Amino acid sequence: MGAGHDHAHGSDHAGHSHAPADFGRAFLIGIILNTGFVIVEAAYGWISGSMALIADAGHNLSDVLALMLAWGASVAAKKAPTDRFTYGYKSSTILAALANAGLLLVAIGAILFETLHRMAQPAEVQGETMAIVAGIGILINAGTAALFLRGQHDINIRGAFLHMAADALVSLGVVIAGLAILWTGETWIDPAVSLLIVLVIAWGTWGLLKDSVAMSLLAVPKGISEKAVRDYLAGLPGVDAVHDLHIWPMSTTETALTAHLVMPQGHPGDTFLSEISHELEHHYRIGHATIQIERTPHCSGGC
Template sequence: MDTGDWRYAVGLVVNLAFVFCEFGAGLIADSTALLADAGHNLSDVLGLAMAGGAAWLARRGAHGAAGGRRTYGFGKATVLAALGNALLLIFACGAIAFEAVRRFAEPAPVGSGVIMTVAAIGFFINLGTALLFMKSQHDLNARGAYLHMMADAGVSLGVVAAGGLIMLTGWSLVDPIVSLVIVAVILWSTWGLLKDSVNLAMDGAPADVDVAKLEKALLGLAGVRAVHDLHVWGLSTTETALTAHLVHDREDGVALLMEAQALAKRHSIRHTTLQLESEALPDCPGC
């Protein structure tokens, strides 16, 4: 198994087992917050499965097959998985909010002791799973998994707090109130992931690449007189590609190519396609 796969596998197995336990406990305790947490955990299990599968696909076809239809491989699968994770979180938030609002109209007593115990276990499981991905947040796909698990840890912690307040006050409306607060926190944390994944899905430049700064740096290379048709986009959540035309007046074109490629690597771009155009040649629209 690849070193990246085991994190997804561990998170998937542990969280799937906990989902079944938490769902059963939620039914026993009649807790909206606990059932909502179980549903949110289930979305994370699906998210981890998507993220792990996408990461495997990206490695399997990292360079594409010669003569194949997907010449860039399956790297884009990681972007689609990150987008799917964000949408799953938003869907889970909608389900939690709907059930919480319904409980305001139909309040019911809940088992606070069961809520606190199960949610506390869930907190440590989610936090431990999140820590597996903490060092890989440069990868948008792994970042999605990390945000999923940290959000779930926050949900579980909120449920523990709700159980404690219910135990102390006997006020069952604490259950849906805490659920709505948690929804707001999750939506706030998901917005950045959704925005970045949509940007990459539409072949936008990754957030960590300043295209204007990159163009200025290319123009700063010795002999480069103009840069046009500059395109930067994400091949995956970890790989970035660049294409550009460089108009120059140098005689050592090979050296210029090497300098430009080295410059691109300093901007975290590993896949570059550069076309050199002599300043002495007439303009060639569409070249």
């Protein structure tokens, strides 16, 4: 039997357990709540002279845009494949995560610029207003984050969660700063907290940026060991060698694999491929696998 090109997934895997979950309602609620809060927070930040409130409002605005991007990508990922986009639009979730990281970088630059300016020229701040408005922000941001708590396996949803969870912590910092200003009258506390906000955002952004760039470059997804998969395939009965093994993310939740198995005794049958499919999906979280069986190796590069 000559070389055969076989797909290791059958009809029983059509749904794929790692398909994007439906967070449409969560996104809608989060966008409405945070848009309203951005307007209120920016207005009171201007009235009270609080750079910390304005900085937090700017970050919240970037979060609204991030939620919109993530929602749009999750909807696009569910669209059916076309003749040109044969995988559909699944990878739009990766692009959304990368864009969200970019938005955060822009927000960091804008907030840092204004914070340094305020440090050079301190202004009077109404600590009580800061504390009250930021306290409302804690409730809104923590509540929105909770809506995305169950989707942590998806970097696109995780990005939305991290945005909102970080905002809740930042709002807590603004509350503390407002109370400190109220008690001490020291105006430098406001820009100092703004600077701390920038550091918190930067810390969260680095992880999101690193993961989204890796996915964009088709790196093996986190949590999957290329060596473990290769050892599993090489250890199958009748397999002499494994080459052209590639593992890459199709989206933020779905992973694909292609591999050539050298089997001198020939093709072992569909049951063999079905067992590989089951093992890869349930033990390695790889839902789209394509296996080519060869009697002799025909390495096409990257073996």
